[in-house]
Amino acid sequence: MINDIEIIKTESSKINEVDFDNLKFGSVFSDHMLVCDYKDGKWQAPKIMPYQPITLDPSAKIFHYGQSVFEGMKAYKDADKNVWLFRPLDNCKRLNISSKRLAIPELPEAYFMEGLKALLELDKDWIPTNDGSSLYIRPFVFASGEGFHASPADEYKFIICTAPSGSYFSGEVKVLIEEKYSRSANGGVGFAKAGGNYAGQFYPTQLAKAKGYQQVIWTDDNTHEYIEEAGAMNIFVRINDTLITGPTSDRILDGITRKSIIELAESEGIKVEVRKLTVAEVVEAAKNGTLKEMFGAGTAAVVSPIAGFGYKGTDYDLPKLDETYANFLKKRITDIQTNKVDDSFGWRFKV
Template structure:
C-alpha cells in the first residue's frame, strides 16, 4: 500500500488525433487518468496513469448491483491560459453525499484535489481554449469487489477521466413533461449522482425522443403534479419576472449550477422563488402569456433554454425573448467560470 501519488506518463500523446475546433461532448478522452483503489478498509495507491482499459472480474458488483456514483465538473482556460475550476469542493462534497447513500466509502477531499490538480497539469494541453468548449471532468467510483451476493462491495475504484468537450445540447431543446414514468422515489436515491438514476431515465426519454422531444421533465412519482428536474439538469421557470425552481429533496439533485444561478439571479435583482411548482400553474401561465422562459441548468449543459414543452398531447411554445434571463445568467456564470469577470463569490479556483 502506498499513499504517495505515483505518476506514469503516456509514451505518445493522442492529442493530435483530436479536432479541437469541432468537439463533441465527452466522446474523446485525454491522455491520462487519476486512479485510486479502495481495499482492506482504505483508499490506497493513488496514481496518474495513461487512460487505458480496466480489467474486472465478471462477478464485480458494478456489473450486477449498480453500485456506482459520479460527478461532472469542467476546467476552463482564461485568456492568460490559466486553468480554472468552478466550485470543485462542492463536487467533492456531493460525491461523498452520493457515496454515503450508495454505501461507498467516502473519498478524501485533499487527495481528490491533489490528484485532479496533477492530472490537469499533466494534460494541460487537453483543455480547450475555444469559447463554449471546456475540459469535461468525470470523477466516478464503482464497486470492483466480486461475488453474486446482493450486498455492498468491499473494494472500489475511483477514476478521474477527462474529455475535451463542446456543447451538450446543440441549440434549444424541446421537453416533454412526464405523466406516467418517474425518475425517483421518495426515500430513494434521486438526490445522489448514482448510475442507476440515469439508466432508468433512458426508456421514457427514448419515448419522448420518438415524439419529437429531446428530454423529459420529471414530475413527482405520486401525483405527477409537481415539476422536479430534467435528469441531467435542474429546471428553472420564469413566470412574468419571477424565476421559480423546485427546492431540492431526496428526489432532486442539489445542482451546483442550480445554486450558482439562484445566487447570481438574486444578486442581479431578479426575484427568485424556490418552491414546489405545479404543472398546472405552468400550463396556466403558458396559456395566459405569463410564462416567459423555461431553462435547464447543469454542469454539462450549463444553461439550456427550452423552446417548447409538451404536456398531455399539447405543445406549448416559449417566446423567443431578446433579453432572456437564460442568456443573462449564462453570460454571468460563464464569465465567472472563464475569468472574464470578477468572482465576488470565490467560486473560481486557479490550478497551479
C-alpha cells in the same frame, strides 16, 4: 494533503489526433487518468497513469448491483493560460454524499482535490479554449469487489477521466412533462448522482424523443403534479419577472449550477422563488402569456433554454424574447468560470 502522487506518463500522446474545433461532448479522452483503489478497508494512494482499459472479474459488483456514483465538472483556460475549476470542493462533497447513500466508502477530500489538480496540471494542453468548449471532467466511483451476493462490495475504484468537449445539446431543446414514468422515489436515491438514476431515464426519454422532444421533465412519482428536474439538468421557470425552481429534496439533485444560478440571479436583483411548482401553474402561465422562459441548468448543459414543452398531448411554445434571463445568467456564469470577470462569490478555483 497527500505527499506524492505516483505519475506514469504516456509514451505517446494522442493530442494531435484531436480536432479541437469540432468537439462533441465527452467522446474523446485526454492522455491520462487518475486511479485510486479502495481495498483492505481503506482508500489507497491515488496514481496517475495513461488512459487505459479497466480489467474486472465478471462477478465485480458494478456489473450486477449498480453500485456507482459520479460527478461532472469542467476546467477552463483563460487568455493567460491559467486553468480554472468552478466550485470543485462542492463536487467532492457531493460525490461523498452520493457514495454514502450507495454504501460506498467516502473518499478523502485530499485524494479528490490533489489528485484532480495533479491530473489537470499534466493534461492542461487538453483544455480547449474555443467559446463554449471546456475540458469535461468525470470523477466516478464503482464497486470492483467480487461475488454474487447482493451486498456492498469490499473493493472500489475511484477514477478521474477528462474529455475535451463541445456543447452538450445541439440545437433547441423541447421538453416533455412526464405523466407516467418517474425518476425517483421519496426515500430513494434521486438526490445522489448514482448511475442507476440515469439508466432508468433512458427508456422514457427515448419515447419522448420519438415524439419530437429532446428531454423529459420529471414530475413527482405520486401525483405527477409537481415539476422536479430534467435528469441532466435542474429546471427554472420564469413567470412574469420571477424565476422559480423547485426545492431540492431526496428526489432532486442539489445541482451546483442550480444553486449558483439562484445566487447570481438574486445578486442581479432578479426575484427568485425556491418553491414547489405545479405543472398546472406552468400550463396556466403558458396559456395566459405570463410564462416567459424555461431553462435547464447543469454542469454539462450549463444554462440550456427550453423552446417549448409538451404536456398531455398539447405543445406549448415559449415566447422568443430579445433579452432572456437564460442568456444573461449563462453569460454571467461562464464569464466567471472562464475568468473574464471578477468573481465576488469566490467560486472560481485556480489549479
